[in-house]
Amino acid sequence: MHSSPDIQPPQIEGMFWQPDLATTAPKGNWDLLGVNTFVPQWSIVESKSWFDLDMDFPKWEKNISLKKLNQKPWAENIILGLAGEYDEKTARANVVNLATHSKKIIEQTQSYPLKGYYFPVEADPTWICVDDLAKAINILAKPVWISIYSAEQTPHHLDSWLRSWLPEHTGVFFQDGVGVGTRTPEQARKTLEQLQLEFGKEHIIIVLEAFRPRKNGQFRSAYPWEIAEQLKAYEGQKVYIFDGPHYMNRWTVYAVTLWYKLRYG
Template sequence: MIRRRRIRTTLIILSALLFLGGCMHLMQSEVQPPQIEGIFWQPDLASTPPSGNWHLLGVSTFIPQWSVVQSKAWFDHDTGFSKWKRNINLKQLSQNAWAQHIILGLAGEYNERTARAEVLRLGKESQSIISKTQPVPLKGYYFPVEADPTWLGVHRLAQTIESLPKPMWISIYSGETTPEHIDMWLKSWLPKDTGVFFQDGVGVGTRSPQQARKILNQLQQEFGKDHIIIVLEAFRPTSKGTFRSAYPWEIIQQLKAYEGQKVYIFDGPHYMNRFNVYSVALWYRLHYGSPH
């Protein structure tokens, strides 16, 4: 009985959101919609191989965050590394509608402190990965050592990125709600022609979607809209210190704040299940029209 009530309540709320989305579409037809271009994935044994219906949101680019973690490969290509128990084939992955284009995550570590301390080694491992995956058509590469203004050794990340081929992407975040001079901090070390994914911080409770949009505008004013793309965190903290999937209406609030922007979602296999995708896709169509 309790489960039925929860389902009924969810459907009522979703219906209200869809109705409001339809009304808003009539009133805001001039608004440029967010373009949901990509989905991140943190490979693990439970989600390998990845599956989903993210193409319904317009997604066509897939980013496996790591190819290699702890010197073990998630892919079955001969990269010279030992492999995890489950792995996937990049060419087969690209046959999915939501992975027509792949930005390949390179070598990383699960622990951020370890990754930062070993960034130069990870750069060398990444060079090996790139050389072994040259035959696979890729949209670009993602170097998965994240940066924030507290990292005093960020120049080592810049040194590593400069040694890797382009197009290359990294990601940044900030633990402050409204970080001052984040654009100047990034400008002080970021190598030219490096793309940046800005994590919105909404999922970890650092800031609101509107505050994230202000920081995004600040960064894009300095670096250009094509070089700074926002990452929508599709999760929320729980009272137990873990994370849950964001509810559809929470994701919708983020998307509304990111109108006119390219959006990448973190992450699909763990937080964007089929119900979330169907719900957000229905709202999107009523509010903006088809995402394709």
């Protein structure tokens, strides 16, 4: 059954990857969903590089070629993650220093046809010194993207909080909070639209969390029907998914692709 012609399908454009040794090099079939943009969350984390770039940092035991990655159908475009830390508190405490490292990464990747850069220090309204993030962003070249989240189910004044410090011409990925159990897809859509009303649809993109919490505090991959519920709520929106190598295996992609074709034609 096809959807009404008035319904605009979600545009699944991007896939995040949080690099680790278990998923290097990333493999997947996410292009079946329409993905053509890949976002490695970090180039450098804990002062070690995930890529074979000529930088003054030691490399992880496994590292990958940016050129080879760019040849994958789901990575025709790359928004390159910059310097970060695994631990959020450490990243926030060293945000300006990470921006300095990130500036070097940008200088070293000028010859690559990148779509943009992602600065991987996440922000939420509890970060008292979030102005430090603004200072860090201003060090970096444009276009640069960041991500935000909120632990409130229906966050109030998230738009005014963001407006109070966000430098102009900065793209924002809004984490939907569904994967961590904070809110429903419908609630995420409402918050997304409030942010887009303030900043414009092209500057605020939703990140679909393709995981769900387990009772032991760990996370599992979201089931295809759970992802479908999120995508239904995000109809008419550009969508990025977090993250492919860990939570979107081939069979999940096949199932979601089939559902997408049945619903939208």
